[in-house]
Amino acid sequence: MYFCKCGKSYAKVSSLRSHARFCEIYEKIDKTSKYKVDNRYTCECGKAFDKHQSLNAHFSYCRIHKNGNPLTRGLPGYCGWNKGLTKETSEIMLSVSKKVSEKQTGRNLPDSWRKHLSDSLKGKTGGVRDGSNKWRGVHIEMNGTIVWLDSSYELRFVNLLNSFEISWVKNRRKFPYEYGNSKFMYIPDFYLPEMNIWIEIKGWLKDKDLAKWKYFPYSLKVIKLKELEVLEKIKTKDAIVAELVYAQDRGS
Numbered sequence: 001m002y003f004c005k006c007g008k009s010y011a012k013v014s015s016l017r018s019h020a021r022f023c024e025i026y027e028k029i030d031k032t033s034k035y036k037v038d039n040r041y042t043c044e045c046g047k048a049f050d051k052h053q054s055l056n057a058h059f060s061y062c063r064i065h066k067n068g069n070p071l072t073r074g075l076p077g078y079c080g081w082n083k084g085l086t087k088e089t090s091e092i093m094l095s096v097s098k099k100v101s102e103k104q105t106g107r108n109l110p111d112s113w114r115k116h117l118s119d120s121l122k123g124k125t126g127g128v129r130d131g132s133n134k135w136r137g138v139h140i141e142m143n144g145t146i147v148w149l150d151s152s153y154e155l156r157f158v159n160l161l162n163s164f165e166i167s168w169v170k171n172r173r174k175f176p177y178e179y180g181n182s183k184f185m186y187i188p189d190f191y192l193p194e195m196n197i198w199i200e201i202k203g204w205l206k207d208k209d210l211a212k213w214k215y216f217p218y219s220l221k222v223i224k225l226k227e228l229e230v231l232e233k234i235k236t237k238d239a240i241v242a243e244l245v246y247a248q249d250r251g252s
Contacts, residue, residue, distance in 0.1 A: 177215035186212040
């Protein structure tokens with residue numbers, strides 16, 4: 001049980017915290033005041049936040065504040081309980097799949113709602129929008145500016161280009177394409193101005209990807225893990241350029 005000095009008790013600490021907002025006796029200790037610098041809250045690990053609530057949430061994951069406790073969700077090395085489970089091997093996953101399928105069956109979301117979902121997710125998921133993938137921290141610093149990338153494969157590719165002093169641009173330009181009688185926008189990963197080619201770093205290949213590349217109007221090089229490993233073994237810039245320029249196009 002969790003007790004307040006006013007005499008009330010609660011079974012959960014979250015209930016006590018909710019009570020604290022209204023209780024005049026509850027002692028509120030500001031644990032984040034010492035971290036406030038220039039109107040921002042900065043942890044000893046170097047990460048800074050605009051709100052003290054964000055700093056408190058960060059404490060549960062920070063290596064410094066964990067004091068040697070086991071890794072938890074969000075840290076490298078953490079393995080979720082459902083990792084590797086499928087509908088065929090787990091009754092729980094099968095049950096969840098059925099519930100989700102039942103809820104979604106027959107739903108026909110209007111375009112306005114689809115747009116609302118898309119706008120609300122911008123900056124929180126993948127893509128090349130500002131803030132993309134900040135949750136995973138895949139980025140590189142270029143001329144004092146942090147460039148956020150979409151995967152560890154992209155980071156490897158960028159490091160390779162930098163090692164040979166090959167200029168590159170993280171693309172934000174959109175190109176229209178059609179798939180399944182609907183229109184979409186495709187955003188390639190990189191543009192290499194010296195070679196005038198566009199680059200797509202690809203993990204899993206989907207049917208939709210083929211449609212993107214079919215409608216793309218410029219020279220596009222699709223680099224998968226196998227091609228990336230080949231590039232990383234090359235020792236000269238000329239060989240890298242030749243591999244990029246004369247390699248097969250569009251993932252074929």
